[in-house]
Amino acid sequence: MKVIDLRSDTITHPTPEMRRAMFEAEVGDDVYGEDPTVNRLEAMAAGIMGKEAALLTPSGTQSNLIAVLTHTHRGDEIIVGDESHILWYEVGGASTLGGVIMRAVPNDSRGRLNPDDIERAIRSKDIHYPETKLVCLENTHNRCGGAVLTPDYTDEVCDLAHARGLKVHLDGARIFNAAIALGVPASALARNVDSVSFCLSKGLSAPVGSLLCGSKDFIERARKFRKMLGGGMRQAGIIAAAGIVALEAMIERLAEDHANAKRLAQGLAQIKGITLAQDEIPTNIVMFRLSPELSVVEFAESLEKTGVRVGLRDGRPFRAVTHCMVSSSDIDEALARIEGVCRKLRSRA
Ligand code: TLP
Numbered sequence: 468m469k470v471i472d473l474r475s476d477t478i479t480h481p482t483p484e485m486r487r488a489m490f491e492a493e494v495g496d497d498v499y500g501e502d503p504t505v506n507r508l509e510a511m512a513a514g515i516m517g518k519e520a521a522l523l524t525p526s527g528t529q530s531n532l533i534a535v536l537t538h539t540h541r542g543d544e545i546i547v548g549d550e551s552h553i554l555w556y557e558v559g560g561a562s563t564l565g566g567v568i569m570r571a572v573p574n575d576s577r578g579r580l581n582p583d584d585i586e587r588a589i590r591s592k593d594i595h596y597p598e599t600k601l602v603c604l605e606n607t608h609n610r611c612g613g614a615v616l617t618p619d620y621t622d623e624v625c626d627l628a629h630a631r632g633l634k635v636h637l638d639g640a641r642i643f644n645a646a647i648a649l650g651v652p653a654s655a656l657a658r659n660v661d662s663v664s665f666c667l668s669k670g671l672s673a674p675v676g677s678l679l680c681g682s683k684d685f686i687e688r689a690r691k692f693r694k695m696l697g698g699g700m701r702q703a704g705i706i707a708a709a710g711i712v713a714l715e716a717m718i719e720r721l722a723e724d725h726a727n728a729k730r731l732a733q734g735l736a737q738i739k740g741i742t743l744a745q746d747e748i749p750t751n752i753v754m755f756r757l758s759p760e761l762s763v764v765e766f767a768e769s770l771e772k773t774g775v776r777v778g779l780r781d782g783r784p785f786r787a788v789t790h791c792m793v794s795s796s797d798i799d800e801a802l803a804r805i806e807g808v809c810r811k812l813r814s815r816a
Contacts, residue, residue: 471801472776473731476641476724476751476790479672484716485709492708496701497523498694504704508711512678515714516663517654520686522679523707524698527552527640530664530679531603532560534636536692537685538601538661541566545601546588548574550610552638553603564696568597576746578608578616582627589631602628605638606656607645610783612745613728613752615645618655625659634661640677641669644750647721661685670721670751671713672791675706720791724751727789727798734802740809744784754784757809760816766808773804 472478481489495501505523512521524530531553535545545561547554549571553561561567572584580602590596602624606616621637628635637660639645639653646653657663662681667673679689693699700706725748732748732755735741740761744754757766767779778786789798 468774469797469800470774470776471793471797471804473787473789473793473801474776474778476669476788479670479790479792481674481709482672482712482716485673485712488708488712489705492704494702494704497703498699498701502702502704502707504711505707508707508714509678511711511714512665513680515653516657516665516680518657518663518680519683520681522686522689522693523703523710524677524679524693525675525700526668527638527664527666527677528557528560529693529696529698530677531557531636531638532564532696533679533689533692533698534662534664535561535565535567535601535603537689538634538636539565539567540600542597543600544568544570544590544597545603546570546572546580546585546599547603548572548578548580548605548608550574550578550608551603551605552609552640553605555610570599574608574611576611576614578605578611578614579620580604580624582623585624585627589633599631599633601634601636603636603638604660605640607641607648607750607752609640609752612754613641613644613748613750615648615749616656617649618651618658621656622659629659635659636661637663639663640666641750643718644670644721644725647718648725648750667710667713670724670790671717673706673709673713676710678710717791721751724789724791727751727793727795728753730795731787731789731798731802734798735805738802738806738809740813741805751789753787753789755787756784761809761812765812769808769811770805773808775801775804
């Protein structure tokens with residue numbers, strides 16, 4: 468029985484081409500700036516994002532933390548979405564390690580922060596207040612079902628923030644999914660932000676790594692924070708080699724993952740006992756709920772036994788993420804197994 472793992476696109480394995488590139492990678496000590504493959508990847512990333520420079524980090528979490536550390540000082544405040552990855556899934560690192568306060572503003576169902584809410588959350592000058600320094604956006608938006616922020620919306624937030632002397636960081640872990648969904652270059656989604664991070668190890672299928680991009684001065688300072696956090700990797704060209712393949716060969720194909728996510732959502736919507744938790748499926752994330760008469764625990768347990776794996780976090784809808792290790796026939800097979808489990812649970816309800 469084939470396991471169909473839809474928990475996350477992070478579970479994807481390096482492709483044979485990546486493994487070959489890793490095997491053959493030319494390397495050096497990257498802490499000395501001497502790894503030619505890392506230098507090539509960083510230059511590529513900066514070019515793709517339309518920024519002056521880039522920094523390879525071990526993870527998206529570390530890229531976001533380095534961005535926060537570089538844009539702020541201890542005691543500052545940053546504005547984040549109340550559904551953002553930085554707030555929910557980064558172990559509170561911005562606060563515990565960066566000493567910054569996270570001020571949460573509501574995300575709407577499309578991952579946006581209302582500009583009026585941002586405006587209201589910016590502190591005025593007052594001896595009682597921390598200083599607001601940064602606004603963080605997320606594109607695509609994980610907890611908002613892979614929602615996509617448009618270039619115009621991102622520009623609007625940047626204009627507002629910059630007019631008030633704030634910087635903008637974009638958590639673009641899945642920015643290429645957004646670019647493919649909108650049919651725009653990724654650089655258009657980041658053209659006015661002060662920093663943007665993106666991941667190699669999600670839909671792009673590389674084993675490790677994330678890139679933080681920004682101005683030369685920003686990246687120079689960020690490099691020091693990466694060292695502080697223990698993210699200075701030595702012969703990191705082994706990782707970067709896979710990242711280069713990811714950027715060259717794995718972006719355009721994300722459209723297949725989006726088509727499979729839509730196929731999955733359409734199928735799920737037909738199954739009695741399941742409702743979609745999103746009104747549209749813009750990229751590769753599908754969220755769904757069970758009707759109240761079915762038990763979430765029983766469903767999760769039974770489904771796991773059929774070899775279909777989906778994400779489940781306390782009280783949240785189920786999450787299924789499509790990626791390059793799942794084909795359209797796997798989606799059909801997953802739907803058949805999910806249908807079978809629902810039928811079984813319904814007969815007992
Ligand atoms: N997201 C993971 C989990 O942490 C939830 C996933 O499976 O989706 N920003 C965004 C928007 C992300 O979705 C993630 C990973 C990260 C940052 C962090 O990246 P890593 O896992 O490389 O630290």
